[in-house]
Amino acid sequence: MTEPLYRAEQLTRRYRNGGTEVLALDNVDLTIEPGRRLGIVGESGSGKSTLVRLLAGLDRPTSGRIWFEGTEITSLPERRLGFLRAAVQMVFQDPRSSLNPRMRVGDIITEPLRSRLVRRQLPGGVDHATRLAEVLEAVDLPADSGGRYPHEFSGGQRQRIAIARALAPKPEILIADEPVSALDVSVRAQVLNLLTDLVAAQGLTLIVVSHDLMVVRHLCDQLAVMRAGRIVEQGDTETVYTRPGTDYTRALLAAIPRIRTAG
Amino acid sequence: MSLLEVRDLRVSFGRRKIEAVRGVDFEIAEGQRLGVIGESGSGKTVTALALMGLLPDNATATGSVRLRGNEIIGAPEVALARLRGDAVSMVFQEPMTALDPTMRVGRQVAEVLRLHQGAESGPARDRVVSMLAEVGLTDPTRIADAYPHQLSGGQRQRVVLAMALINSPDLVVCDEPTTALDVTVQALVLQKLDEVLTASGAACLFISHDLAVVSQVCDRVLVMLDGEVVEAGTVAELFTDATHPYTRGLVATARLELTRPGQRLPTVEDFYAPEARLGERA
Secondary structure: OOOOOEEEEEEEEEEEEOOEEEEEEEEEEEEEOOOOEEEEEOOOOOOHHHHHHHHOOOOOOOEEEEEEOOEEOOOOOHHHOHHHHHHEEEEOOOHHHHOOOOOOHHHHHHHHHHOHHHHOOOOOOOOHHHHHHHHHHHOOOOHHHHHOOHHHOOHHHHHHHHHHHHHOOOOOEEEEEOOOOOOOHHHHHHHHHHHHHHHHHHOOEEEEEEOOHHHHHHHOOEEEEEEOOEEEEEEEHHHHHHOOOOHHHHHHHHOOOOOOOOO | OOOEEEEEEEEEEOOOOEEEEEEEEEEEOOOOEEEEEOOOOOOHHHHHHHHHOOOOOOEEEEEEEEEOOEEOOOOOHHHHHHHEOOOEEEEOOOHHHHOOOOOOHHHHHHHHHHHHHOOOHHHHHHHHHHHHHHOOOOOHHHHHOOOHHHOOHHHHHHHHHHHHHOOOOOEEEEEOOOOOOOHHHHHHHHHHHHHHHHHHOOEEEEEEOOHHHHHHHOOEEEEEEOOEEEEEEEHHHHHHHOOOHHHHHHHHHOOHHHOOOOOOOOOHHHHOOHHHHHHHHO
């Protein structure tokens, strides 16, 4: 049997918030096979963002372990996580806060390539200008975008910049945390199409976090439903979507606003 | 006479007089609910601010906005302050910025009541608690004594809704009231909004970029594009007989469920090319 891309065992994460303790993640087990597209859905506070932050190595679990391609990452010090930083890239919800307004787009996109940790993992002599041109083309932004600043772009274009930055170090895994929630519905379709195309063209493994089941259904072939720090339902997206196994999933499905024409 | 009459409303900003709203006309009758959809920058919010008399100082508004026959454009601040919160009220996108973080929410709701009706604190509190219950908050006395940061996003937005409705206004302006909320909470807030509007008989101007959300509350919809109303009609009409290509694009992008997962989604550009828009602007 081949080793899964990610294997997580009994992940628990507690936060201290003032005097109270919050159990954000409660004994979660998870396996992700390479090339899959996993959607994680749930309401605010269900632990979905905490889970992906742990997978990306941006945070450490209170207890539990994570293996990435067979290597345990939960016990490694930051200086030895370079391979993970190069292989896993993230796109966040709001490109207004995830892009530095004082940096030119070209510098933003090539920044991961300049990281000491990531640089060592990349094949020697990656030309930054060439890679910049490649990823700008991949996300369908004008070739001269590199010299401009984020505020000169619209919301949808800024999310493309964030995606281009994530693609720059040629990652194996793309983690998108609410990638279209801050965007207009009219722009949402473009960014979703872009993600679908990129994942197919570059053979990426995709992890999408969203409170919107329709977005996840469109992008992902596997689905995990989270509530209060636990995965309450997991499986093939179409199965969960058409035959939800828990009342909670049914409630999430019922909450999707549908166009109402009666009355 | 309609409750609200907007005639040739134009709003421009700054010294260069850049027009954000370019000649908008519409009416809202008593108790009617009108949705406004369009993307960021289409002029929806500026239109709403103009009819509340809340435009920033660097904005110039021309044309006419009449609420119950009272002209809003150019009216003195004193007259506007009397109308706001009483005849017309507003629910904003982000409840955390609409609420004062240092004040218990019950007092904030009571403030609206005291300003406009001169109510005493004791009876005002009873009204506040019953209003909080009306917007679907369980345990309203506890909520009234809480500070905004102690409440969830959905609870905060319902507090703002209670504030907007407590003086039984004729018109409630909602600007993206559920955009910052989770889908489940959004469904609940929309349902409560629908209930309280029905109960009070207030008219509503509901702004959103999401046609599906607008259709939960409104029957009639205006479509705004680059500061102009390009289409108006019922939700059903927009679906079957949209005349403007941009509207057809919006309708297509609003329905993710019609596309098979993984297949290409229709975009607005499939219907309405940006080249044509640039040409129009030039």
